[in-house]
Amino acid sequence: MLKIEDLHVEVEGREVLRGINLEIGPGQTCVLFGPNGSGKSTLLATIMGFGQFKVTQGRIFFQGKDITNMPIDERARMGIGMLLQRPPNVVGLKLGDLVKAASCQDVDVSHLAEDFRMKAFLDRDVNVGFSGGELKRSELLQLTAQNPRFLLLDEPESGVDMESIDLVGEKIHDLLYDTKQCGREKENESVSALIITHTGEVLKYIGADCAYIIRDGKIRCSGRPMDLLKEIKDKGYGECIACRMVKI
Numbered sequence: 001m002l003k004i005e006d007l008h009v010e011v012e013g014r015e016v017l018r019g020i021n022l023e024i025g026p027g028q029t030c031v032l033f034g035p036n037g038s039g040k041s042t043l044l045a046t047i048m049g050f051g052q053f054k055v056t057q058g059r060i061f062f063q064g065k066d067i068t069n070m071p072i073d074e075r076a077r078m079g080i081g082m083l084l085q086r087p088p089n090v091v092g093l094k095l096g097d098l099v100k101a102a103s104c105q106d107v108d109v110s111h112l113a114e115d116f117r118m119k120a121f122l123d124r125d126v127n128v129g130f131s132g133g134e135l136k137r138s139e140l141l142q143l144t145a146q147n148p149r150f151l152l153l154d155e156p157e158s159g160v161d162m163e164s165i166d167l168v169g170e171k172i173h174d175l176l177y178d179t180k181q182c183g184r185e186k187e188n189e190s191v192s193a194l195i196i197t198h199t200g201e202v203l204k205y206i207g208a209d210c211a212y213i214i215r216d217g218k219i220r221c222s223g224r225p226m227d228l229l230k231e232i233k234d235k236g237y238g239e240c241i242a243c244r245m246v247k248i
C-alpha cells in the first residue's frame, strides 16, 4: 500500500531523513519509535506532502502510484490522512466548516461531533484555545469525517488527559477497524496505519504488526511492537538489544 525507497528529506536546508526504506501492506499497522528530533514527524509529514519538507532523493509510492511530488490535497483525496503532533490554530475557520469540507460523504457533522464530545466546539475557530485532549479529539473528528485508508498518526496519545484517553483510543480503533464508515464495507477496504508513539499507550486499543526505531534520520531496526517497546523502556534507545539483533 505504501512503499518508500531511499528517502532523503531536507528541512530548512538541513538533511533530516537520510535514506528511509519502508513498506506497509494493506491492513497493516506499524509503529514508529525514536528519540526526540530523530525525524519521525518529518517522515509522516513528508508522506502527507507538507511543503516545507523537501525530498532530495528517493521516492514514495502509494497504491502503486508515485506520489513523491503530488500536492497534499491530491494525497488526501487518494485516502491518506494525518493526525498532527502539534496542529496549528486556524483563525477564521470554524471547526464545523472544516469537518464538513473534509467529509467523505454527507456526514451529519453535529451528530458525529457529539460522538467525540466536540459538539460545543463546532462554532469555534479550529484549535484556538483547545486543550491537549481537545486538540486530539478535534484531529480525530476531522480524520473520521475524511475516512482515510492510510492513517498517519503523530503521537495521538500525547498531552491527552486520563478522561479523554479512552475516547481517543476507541476512535483510533474505529478508524482502523470500523467497516461501516462511509460505506467502506462495500469497497472491501482495509485500513493501514503508521503511528508514532513514545509510550505505546495506543497499543492498548489497537493491534500492530510491525515496529521500527528511527534515529538520526534512518531506520535502525525493526521488530515486534511490544518487544521493541520493552527494550526501549528497559534500556533506552542507546543500547537496544532488539536493535542489535534485527539490524537493518
Ligand SMILES: Nc1ncnc2c1ncn2[C@@H]1O[C@H](COP(=O)(O)OP(=O)(O)O)[C@@H](O)[C@H]1O
Residues within 6 Å of the ligand: 011, 012, 016, 034, 035, 036, 037, 038, 039, 040, 041, 042, 043, 052
Ligand atoms: N519546520 C522545521 N524547521 C526547521 N527545522 C525543523 C522543522 N521541522 C523539523 N525540523 C528539525 O528536524 C529534526 C527532526 O524533527 P522531527 O521530525 O520533528 O523529530 P521527531 O518527530 O522525531 O521528534 C529536528 O532537529 C527538528 O528541529
Ligand SMILES: [Mg+2]
Residues within 6 Å of the ligand: 040, 041, 042, 085, 154
Ligand atoms: Mg515529532
